[in-house]
Amino acid sequence: MDRRQFLGGTIGTSLAIGGLLRLSTTNAAPKSQIQEEYSVISFTDGDIAVNNHLSSLARLYRTFDAQPTNLVISGAIINGELVNSQFLGDYSSLDRLSNLSEKVLLNNSKSATAYIQAAQISGSMHLFDVCKEYLRRSKLLNGNLNEIQQVQMSVLQATARDQQEVLIFREERAQASESPEESIPYAALLADMGQIEKANSIYLQALNYRHKNPSPFIPAWICFQLGMLWGEIAKPSNKDLASSWYAKAISYMPKYTKARLHQAEIYMASGKNDLALKILQPALGSTDPEVSWRISEIYAAKNQPKFSAQYLQLAKTLFTSLLDRYPLAFADHAVEFYVGSGNNPSKAYELALLNYQNRPTGRAANLLQNTKKHL
Template sequence: MIDPDNETDLVPVTDGAIALINLESARRRAWERFSRDPNREGIAEGLFEQEQLTAQFLGDAGSIDRLETMVSQLDEADPGSGRTALIHAQFSSLTHRFEEAREHLSAAARRGAPPEAVNRLALSIDQACGTRQEQVLESRRRLAAASGRLDELVPLAALLADLREFTEADALYRRALREYREVSPFAVSWACFQLGVLWGELVPDRQPNRAAQWYRRAISYLPCYVKARVHLAEILSSAGQVLDAEALLVPAVASGDPEVRWRLADALTADGRLVEAEAHLEAARSGFERLLERHLLAFADHGAEFYSGRGNDARKALDLARINVANRPTLRALEQAYAIAVGAGEAAAAEEIRWDATNRWGRTQAFQLSPLARGESA
């Protein structure tokens, strides 16, 4: 059993600050090599992975813009290859343009892209959209059993969490940490963060203290992990520990992630510093507007959450939640849209969303455990 409060349970990995320096150095070198020869084998693929890590852990939305530039340059340099189509599909999936991703993936398969890479991305897209869940679960179990690797166990655990199999999901996340034998702090920090989300947001009886322990563990591996800092700060603010929340968030402001500013505004408001809070709230609003203008589908759910709360625009929140549902009608997306409609006093919209959820998910065990089955918001 992995105990997030027990220092002796720490997985031995590369120091997080060193790993970040290494990532940044590798990313810059990869851009230099790509600009000289975009067709060189492995360069674009490695660059994609490095920018994805930068976006995921450092909260740098600029990574998405840089990847968009890279894909455009690859289109010009090597337009008809399976490799280009596959990277196009990866980028479309990253930005939640899932129908477009499937089209590029079909092109990649026709043009001879590696079948394993094509199949893995197709699996990820189906999981993100909540489609073919029985087949996806079977495939995830088979891949996890074959390798036992963290990068196979964590997606399986995430799927089980979506299916409301929380006990098994928790066990798999912990197994991924226990059996990890590599040195990347990114991987173990990711697993810890997912455990925080499981206990802080997904289980019916939320356990914020337990979630906070896992977020702290994620940050201990990777101090730059912006989303872990944001989630932990949210818990601390709710518990009245506003100065601790502020201390977590201030170093992350430079990331440009608007959620940092949003949660900092919450902490400052709770501390009575209303002028400072308003400045951060306006910066958060501007940040979300920029992200939604450039990458609407990638940030529709986050935007909906913001505007339904401190963003104070219930109509915009509901519109964004509906856009998210139309793009990927997962049970979680439908729950968010329903809660926003109820909170906005939009009874007809709420009932329409609940009917849609019942029609799509009503026969599943996950739906029976959902607040939607009882006509409640999460």
């Protein structure tokens, strides 16, 4: 089943919550003119960048263990772990973030910044009510209003509430800074509102942003969003264009699990199962259950039931583990699995209902309606 047909579009919460991810663009000079073709800029090798990132994150944890009241360090750790989940498909990052939130609040109970950081973490797990409560406490402690608003807008965008207010906020921030970390959530919102060409233009502008010390995470992220834009949001879709953008994302960041998944799905839809398998196998080291799920489907299509069953069981195990710990964060992703290969329509409906109750968006309503048909 086509992913967009089932989910009613998949820009989803993850892109809005992407507003919580602050990839540094320090020492950068923006290129003012929008180009139809993006410039080729030399970026750090993706695998080297990942290794450097993980080493830096390990050092940050050691520093925080010695300085548990250092909220600059904890803030950097939050960004680092969001990178792990967003790009590497490492969902154990949520366990570490949950533990970090407890430590930050325990050691900084009178700090407004601590509550903002706890709100960021709860928001990344789709615990929106908890997130809003932490922001309320931060306000009572005279927290930084700009930082509070940044998290608030991400939650509003994720839940499709007060979209005009969010649009104004995103546009003002994007125009003021011209940096990718502000323009990407703005373009994502425009795409969600059906302004495809404008979103495309802003993504391309972000891709042309000039960096003195460029990180491949940023262009990989933008290329992935462009793939989503043309492969799953635009009507009609342009799968060939989407595939080219996913390929560029992977070239920047070979360990980009989500990009590999979406590229594989395009290959599978056109019967190119060998290519799909080849693109997915390097992502098996992640903890994203969709990788083993799609590999199971590939082996089923290749009439290799033994291998298909093995990977299907792995997908079930990973989905169960994630849903036990973070049901709201993975409910929408799991619905399609349980309707299809997971063969549990009632569980799919329960998850779709849970997702809708947490964020009653039009997309969540479509998901619930489509799932009900399979009961």
